[in-house]
Amino acid sequence: MATVMPKKKRSLLQGNEAIALGALAAGCRFFAGYPITPASEISEVLSARMPRVGGTFIQMEDEIASMGAIIGASIAGIKSMTATSGPGFSLMQENIGYACITETPCVVVNVMRGGGSTGLPTCPGQGDVMQARWGTHGDNPIIVLAVSTVTDCFDITVRAFNLSEKYRIPVVLLSDEVVSHTRETVIFPSPQDIEIVDRVTPSVPPEWYVPYENNSTGIPDMAAFGEGYRYHVTGLVHDERGFPTQHPEEVKTFTNRLFRKLTQGLHEIQIIKTFMMNDADVAVIAYGSVARSAQRAVVDARSKGTKAGLLQLITLFPFPERLVDKVLKQCIRVLVPEMNMGQIYREVQRVNQGKTDVKKYNRIDGQFITPDEILGELLLEE
Amino acid sequence: MPKEITKLIHKYLRHDKKFPHVWCPGCGNGVILGSLIRAIDRLGLTKDEIVLASGIGCSGRMPVYVDFNTLHTTHGRALTFATGIKLAKPSLTVITVMGDGDATAIGGNHFIHAARRNVNLTAIIINNQIYGMTGGQFSPTTPYGSHAATAPYGHIEHAFSIAELAVTAGAAFVGRGTVYHVQTLDKLIKAAVLKRGFSVVEIISNCHIQFGRRNEMGNPVTMMEWMRDHAVTVEKAEKMTSEDLEDKFTIGILADEEKPIYTEEYDKIRERAGD
Numbered sequence A: 001m002a003t004v005m006p007k008k009k010r011s012l013l014q015g016n017e018a019i020a021l022g023a024l025a026a027g028c029r030f031f032a033g034y035p036i037t038p039a040s041e042i043s044e045v046l047s048a049r050m051p052r053v054g055g056t057f058i059q060m061e062d063e064i065a066s067m068g069a070i071i072g073a074s075i076a077g078i079k080s081m082t083a084t085s086g087p088g089f090s091l092m093q094e095n096i097g098y099a100c101i102t103e104t105p106c107v108v109v110n111v112m113r114g115g116g117s118t119g120l121p122t123c124p125g126q127g128d129v130m131q132a133r134w135g136t137h138g139d140n141p142i143i144v145l146a147v148s149t150v151t152d153c154f155d156i157t158v159r160a161f162n163l164s165e166k167y168r169i170p171v172v173l174l175s176d177e178v179v180s181h182t183r184e185t186v187i188f189p190s191p192q193d194i195e196i197v198d199r200v201t202p203s204v205p206p207e208w209y210v211p212y213e214n215n216s217t218g219i220p221d222m223a224a225f226g227e228g229y230r231y232h233v234t235g236l237v238h239d240e241r242g243f244p245t246q247h248p249e250e251v252k253t254f255t256n257r258l259f260r261k262l263t264q265g266l267h268e269i270q271i272i273k274t275f276m277m278n279d280a281d282v283a284v285i286a287y288g289s290v291a292r293s294a295q296r297a298v299v300d301a302r303s304k305g306t307k308a309g310l311l312q313l314i315t316l317f318p319f320p321e322r323l324v325d326k327v328l329k330q331c332i333r334v335l336v337p338e339m340n341m342g343q344i345y346r347e348v349q350r351v352n353q354g355k356t357d358v359k360k361y362n363r364i365d366g367q368f369i370t371p372d373e374i375l376g377e378l379l380l381e382e
Numbered sequence B: 001m002p003k004e005i006t007k008l009i010h011k012y013l014r015h016d017k018k019f020p021h022v023w024c025p026g027c028g029n030g031v032i033l034g035s036l037i038r039a040i041d042r043l044g045l046t047k048d049e050i051v052l053a054s055g056i057g058c059s060g061r062m063p064v065y066v067d068f069n070t071l072h073t074t075h076g077r078a079l080t081f082a083t084g085i086k087l088a089k090p091s092l093t094v095i096t097v098m099g100d101g102d103a104t105a106i107g108g109n110h111f112i113h114a115a116r117r118n119v120n121l122t123a124i125i126i127n128n129q130i131y132g133m134t135g136g137q138f139s140p141t142t143p144y145g146s147h148a149a150t151a152p153y154g155h156i157e158h159a160f161s162i163a164e165l166a167v168t169a170g171a172a173f174v175g176r177g178t179v180y181h182v183q184t185l186d187k188l189i190k191a192a193v194l195k196r197g198f199s200v201v202e203i204i205s206n207c208h209i210q211f212g213r214r215n216e217m218g219n220p221v222t223m224m225e226w227m228r229d230h231a232v233t234v235e236k237a238e239k240m241t242s243e244d245l246e247d248k249f250t251i252g253i254l255a256d257e258e259k260p261i262y263t264e265e266y267d268k269i270r271e272r273a274g275d
């Protein structure tokens, strides 16, 4: 069987290729997808590589089916992933909710294109941020991560799997057309340096197994189908044994646990990167490909005498409120550039509550935001 | 109740956990569950190696009652989840149970592609000719001219033949039975589960509450009499004229073919991909 990692230590890769390799490194052995620009390369790479590592690639009849298939594979004990772009992401929403309610680990990659509906298939956008958080119906928590470099595509995909496995929750990985189609050199960590987390499986005998136990971590052990732990999985709200319930106390306990398990893990779920933030009094808060432009803009602003810094959000949801708050308290001005009309800007304002001056900068024309544009906004008030 | 049946119930039902069930008195779903249990018991499969996955509807409630690895998925999508499970763990025997709306309206696309793809799964489709759970709206198998909650003036669309759709889409095994012809049904389900490849059993069932009452068959007995009088075995049908067959439907095995199955083909892909 082939080794999972490429033989070379460094490789010139496209973002989508790095996501595929990151998934394999994380232990993903099942991928189901349906072709769509700008995400198709992920399928193509995995159609070639999955069978070489004993995994399975399948092209399904649509994105609804792809989502169903990866949940099924995960319930059978295999780490699984799908990848799509806007229109397909919309189709996946019902089954994403099923993964939330059944606490089935899986990773859903959405390479964002511009515009609504079919939109701008070959252009970048960040319009699906709120959809990633709220796209499925009901009030379920979910984890949403965003990548901004090809190296991120590898590293953060691994982290997406780790969080998904540990917290038994679907993780949405947001990329965008710029990140996914940029080629740059990735230096791979050596396999022993990659932290891999696997779901906890029950160690008790089957007759003691409580599949949705309300334990102290809020994360029940997960048995794979076919291992002797026969239990019931349903999208109906269920009791600790997995059977449907409408009993108000049981419903409340169940829903609260879904939130509690994440709240208890915020310290490792909320991932950010800071750049030149130590003495900054002006900050950019950005994510995705925009964070790259922002990093350059910060350097340029510094050379012009403005003490700028960058807070790059990798975790978008659960929104890293306390980490953002720290920046808001530190800076006299904060800029939130996005390729949408201000979706994360609203989250920042929600935390800000008038503390400091927060401005947005938006592009919705399918073009990425350049360092100069951000620099212009940063220097505007000087 | 005969002793053998009582014993089987204790062996397979989650009788101490999840009863009473949600089905109406006289519902055909119970007959089908009995048939499924007998088929599995006769095949000598262990409970651990069976996955029973359903969609949403009255039919969708079946898995919760039985002591297998059970999965109640989203409406129309049971086959997609089942595909993931089977490919992830080919040693499992994966059976899906769906309603007619579930399998051929919202899930119609998954159904034809599962048949074409030939993953080794069994699809049991309970055709009660109506949307039972939501209160009697018409489904893709509601007959032309009959009445439904959303066809108060008579239905103007034409019905699918689920079994024939499955044959055309390439299913390796296709059978049709009814809840009246129970012994035939036991055999069909057994053969379907045993079949290597995608197998379908369409089961004509009675929803006397939502379909029957609106169509002058408001109790299970009249509906079963209707099945008795309109079902013709495949063998007998071959000797009948198309005129005689006009208001009849066939029961028995409609297709049984050997085709390469997906998981084995994929094993070859793994070899071809090599190192």
Ligand SMILES: Cc1ncc(C[n+]2csc(CCOP(=O)(O)OP(=O)(O)O)c2C)c(N)n1
Pocket (backbone or CB within 6 Å): B056, B057, B058, B059, B060, B075, B098, B099, B100, B101, B102, B103, B126, B128, B130, B131, B132, B133, B134, B139
């Ligand atoms: C996406 C979605 N649309 C609609 C429904 C509502 N719904 C629940 S069951 C059902 C139809 C059930 O009819 P059928 O599949 O024939 O099964 P039966 O109840 O007759 O066994 C519908 C429309 C749903 N649960 N999900």
